[in-house]
Amino acid sequence: MILKFLSIINFKNHENTSLKFDENINCIVGPNGVGKTNLLDSIHYLSFSKSYFNSIESFNIKEKENYFMIKGEFFNQEKQELDINCSYTNKKKVLKFNNKKYDKLSNHIGKIPLIIITPIDSNLINGSGEIRRKFIDKFLSQIDSSYLESLLFYNKTLNQRNALLKNSHNTNDYIDLLNTYDDSLAEFGTQIFNKRRDYISSIIKTVKKYYNIISNDREDIDVEYYSELQNNSFKNLLKENLQKDLVLQFTSSGIHRDDFIFKMKETNIKKTGSQGQQKSFLISLKLANFDLLYTKTNEKPILLLDDVFDKLDDNRVEQIMTILNSDNFGQIFITDTSFNRINSVMSTAKISCKYFLYNFNGTYHEKT
Amino acid sequence: MNFSSSIIKNVVEAISNFPGIGQKTALRLVIYLLRNKKNAYKISNTIKELVDKINYCSICFNITEFKYCEICQDPKRDKHTICIVEDISDIMAIENTMQYKGQYHVLGGLISPIDGIGPSNLNIEPLINKLSNGNIKEVIFALCASMEGETTNYYIFKKIKHIGCEITTISKGISIGSELEYADQITLGRALINRYSFENTLKE
Numbered sequence: 001m002i003l004k005f006l007s008i009i010n011f012k013n014h015e016n017t018s019l020k021f022d023e024n025i026n027c028i029v030g031p032n033g034v035g036k037t038n039l040l041d042s043i044h045y046l047s048f049s050k051s052y053f054n055s056i057e058s059f060n061i062k063e064k065e066n067y068f069m070i071k072g073e074f075f076n077q078e079k080q081e082l083d084i085n086c087s088y089t090n091k092k093k094v095l096k097f098n099n100k101k102y103d104k105l106s107n108h109i110g111k112i113p114l115i116i117i118t119p120i121d122s123n124l125i126n127g128s129g130e131i132r133r134k135f136i137d138k139f140l141s142q143i144d145s146s147y148l149e150s151l152l153f154y155n156k157t158l159n160q161r162n163a164l165l166k167n168s169h170n171t172n173d174y175i176d177l178l179n180t181y182d183d184s185l186a187e188f189g190t191q192i193f194n195k196r197r198d199y200i201s202s203i204i205k206t207v208k209k210y211y212n213i214i215s216n217d218r219e220d221i222d223v224e225y226y227s228e229l230q231n232n233s234f235k236n237l238l239k240e241n242l243q244k245d246l247v248l249q250f251t252s253s254g255i256h257r258d259d260f261i262f263k264m265k266e267t268n269i270k271k272t273g274s275q276g277q278q279k280s281f282l283i284s285l286k287l288a289n290f291d292l293l294y295t296k297t298n299e300k301p302i303l304l305l306d307d308v309f310d311k312l313d314d315n316r317v318e319q320i321m322t323i324l325n326s327d328n329f330g331q332i333f334i335t336d337t338s339f340n341r342i343n344s345v346m347s348t349a350k351i352s353c354k355y356f357l358y359n360f361n362g363t364y365h366e367k368t
Numbered sequence: 369m370n371f372s373s374s375i376i377k378n379v380v381e382a383i384s385n386f387p388g389i390g391q392k393t394a395l396r397l398v399i400y401l402l403r404n405k406k407n408a409y410k411i412s413n414t415i416k417e418l419v420d421k422i423n424y425c426s427i428c429f430n431i432t433e434f435k436y437c438e439i440c441q442d443p444k445r446d447k448h449t450i451c452i453v454e455d456i457s458d459i460m461a462i463e464n465t466m467q468y469k470g471q472y473h474v475l476g477g478l479i480s481p482i483d484g485i486g487p488s489n490l491n492i493e494p495l496i497n498k499l500s501n502g503n504i505k506e507v508i509f510a511l512c513a514s515m516e517g518e519t520t521n522y523y524i525f526k527k528i529k530h531i532g533c534e535i536t537t538i539s540k541g542i543s544i545g546s547e548l549e550y551a552d553q554i555t556l557g558r559a560l561i562n563r564y565s566f567e568n569t570l571k572e
Contacts, residue, residue, distance in 0.1 A: 146557065176526070
């Protein structure tokens, strides 16, 4: 997928920006606060119909304005044009695909395959299990709509079961109804478990491959999927924990308690990894997702790299550029604060790219 | 809102209890009633009649003026088939299709502990009693295709499967006259999984 042309009005700190992009590598360079990351976020918005950073829509509107609009002209491998237009006014979001309005925004997910890597991703390592589950759920929903369906159904059932545990203890049919919910939880939960397990086992090789390239085989990494379902069937699990659930008044076991553990040298990378190592790991993980997304959609995803070289040594930066220079990757957007750094990175790797050089006052000029 | 009289205030508050009606609309209705006294009496009488005379059929929980509803009393209708619906409005929808000649059973809602509705709040006990007495050959689930609907189906199914009557559910899929590309993926996927022999479509 290639983004040819982007127009942003009143999105975050962009008042009116129109940019024509190169089919290969685009570098957005400028000092802090000129809107480099927001530019990437607007591209993310066109793919997911939401911001990567802000879930509150009104924060995405430029100060003192009452709407924003993002428009992108894409074309895919078959050279078909895809126009995407997204606007937000009066708390209403309208998303148009080739000038046709979507009834459901979720139908758009997956149309523009995209992977984003940003410094905020360090939450995946340092944050709670919920953040990791959300990350993996979001990715799997992008390649498999039935995954999203099962997940929504599971969560609804879980809420009903928890409400039942909390409220109505003494009705006669209490246990019968609990069993009914258990059966649906088991059915959908097992589907989700299988898909998460398959996903981890299918990307683990690629994550390791990329990490070995970036680190020059210096460290061993691993991803482990932790779920109570690994040693027990969901139905059994619910049965065994019934007494506990009755006391706690919520469902204490299931795939909503799953976690993914990122390991380096056999221990959690959260404890042993340096910032640079953690960052290398996250880049490898995201690039592995990139490969999987490419295979599933048969369309090269767009890759957004926000401040990707920060915290990494020259060696690792060079290795990352070798990876990105391969045929596997298509259009890439990179932001950086220093022209000298990125220019030397690009010339060492012998990569030609288009630069958008921003000044302090928000104006820019292009350079190739 | 400030009202000049406490009588008006009471009426407005009563009317704004209706679903979908707020205080402003309620006030508009009150002013209308004051200007059309004849109509107002007519409305209040019909409402009184409604509350006094309408009750629920003791067989199927449909609304009726008598002990049994018209459908349950109708000798031409098949007494061996029961269609389970959520509400009275669903009976009207199914009756309008003219495709169903059996009897009904109104649950009066769906199981949803979040909203405080458990099985004991619904007409499930009477249904089980009715089925246990025999004579019923087929039970048709016609509840909505939401998670709550599925749960209610499944709960009842587990309670009645030992009785031995045939248990079916209305099919879910592509609506007639619509184009495939506009169907949502979930519905289309289900419709494909639950496809049926083409020969069955020729009978109609």
